[in-house]
Amino acid sequence: xxxxxxxxxxxxxxxxxxxxxxxxxxxxxxxxxxxxxxxxxxxxxxxxxxxxxxxxxxxxxxxxxxxxxxxxxxxxxxxxxxxxxxxxxxxxxxxxxxxxxxxxxxxxxxxxxxxxxxxxxxxxxxxxxxxxxxxxxxxxxxxxxxxxxxxxxxxxxxxxxxxxxxxxxxxxxxxxxxxxxxxxxxxxxxxxxxxxxxxxxxxxxxxxxxxxxxxxxxxxxxxxxxxxxxxxxxxxxxxxxxxxxxxxxxxxxxxxxxxxxxxxxxxxxxxxxxxxxxxxxxxxxxxxxxxxxxxxxxxxxxxxxxxxxxxxxxxxxxxxxx
Numbered sequence: 001x002x003x004x005x006x007x008x009x010x011x012x013x014x015x016x017x018x019x020x021x022x023x024x025x026x027x028x029x030x031x032x033x034x035x036x037x038x039x040x041x042x043x044x045x046x047x048x049x050x051x052x053x054x055x056x057x058x059x060x061x062x063x064x065x066x067x068x069x070x071x072x073x074x075x076x077x078x079x080x081x082x083x084x085x086x087x088x089x090x091x092x093x094x095x096x097x098x099x100x101x102x103x104x105x106x107x108x109x110x111x112x113x114x115x116x117x118x119x120x121x122x123x124x125x126x127x128x129x130x131x132x133x134x135x136x137x138x139x140x141x142x143x144x145x146x147x148x149x150x151x152x153x154x155x156x157x158x159x160x161x162x163x164x165x166x167x168x169x170x171x172x173x174x175x176x177x178x179x180x181x182x183x184x185x186x187x188x189x190x191x192x193x194x195x196x197x198x199x200x201x202x203x204x205x206x207x208x209x210x211x212x213x214x215x216x217x218x219x220x221x222x223x224x225x226x227x228x229x230x231x232x233x234x235x236x237x238x239x240x241x242x243x244x245x246x247x248x249x250x251x252x253x254x255x256x257x258x259x260x261x262x263x264x265x266x267x268x269x270x271x272x273x274x275x276x277x278x279x280x281x282x283x284x285x286x287x288x289x290x291x292x293x294x295x296x297x298x299x300x301x302x303x304x305x306x307x308x309x310x311x312x313x314x315x316x317x318x319x320x321x322x
Contacts, residue, residue, distance in 0.1 A: 016190030
């Protein structure tokens with residue numbers, strides 16, 4: 001069984017990244033072959049400055065490894081280390097109906113948030129399909145809000161098979177249900193684009209300050225606090241022990257504990273949850289040669305797989321590279 005997942009290197013990883021993508025990735029790497037890529041080509045469709053991208057790739061890679069992604073077990077690589085993905089994206093684009101791309105909500109959502117409409121943004125799902133198909137992925141972990149991306153990849157693969165024969169097996173989704181939507185400090189979905197994140201590896205002082213600034217209502221100290229829909233509980237439910245979660249919920253439901261104290265407890269839980277990862281990151285940061293070796297090894301493995309798959313695709317479409 002081969003799993004594939006990717007993440008854009010657009011800034012320090014936050015709790016939404018961890019509970020939504022990274023923790024499931026760590027679990028899956030023990031269940032089969034795992035391919036995890038840093039989507040630096042995709043990052044170009046956003047507002048990333050060219051001079052910042054290499055540093056963002058490095059920081060994201062460092063964060064992933066510190067969080068438990070194992071480069072000795074999984075294939076972890078930069079998307080741009082395998083340029084063959086663009087050759088495949090072109091083959092796929094020749095069978096992709098315009099109507100399929102026009103129905104993609106991701107393009108509409110990003111333009112509505114102020115991103116300039118571009119071909120890259122519009123054709124994003126084709127490159128994503130190439131990311132998935134180039135490594136013969138069997139399963140692709142996605143959140144509910146990303147499910148359409150995999151459905152589009154399956155549709156494109158099906159169109160390709162109709163024209164050229166059974167080139168692709170259709171990948172299946174693995175829907176990540178446990179985390180649900182991880183809320184940011186303002187109550188919206190935690191996202192870098194909203195500026196409402198809690199970064200896993202932020203300095204302790206900065207992290208505590210952001211947690212103390214989480215949006216809450218005006219319920220007085222002595223009154224019970226609403227649990228469902230609460231940003232505080234939405235984060236606490238994801239971490240700590242069962243006993244710690246039960247105690248926290250009881251404090252909210254009973255009343256007598258103010259939001260300030262509840263936020264302090266949350267901050268302690270966050271720092272406790274990621275304590276070992278924060279130490280691990282410091283150790284890794286002090287050994288850049290090891291990180292470079294792992295990145296090189298991951299790219300070599302990914303490119304080897306890509307070459308094998310592309311040979312099959314070229315033969316199907318009639319492109320002779322010899």
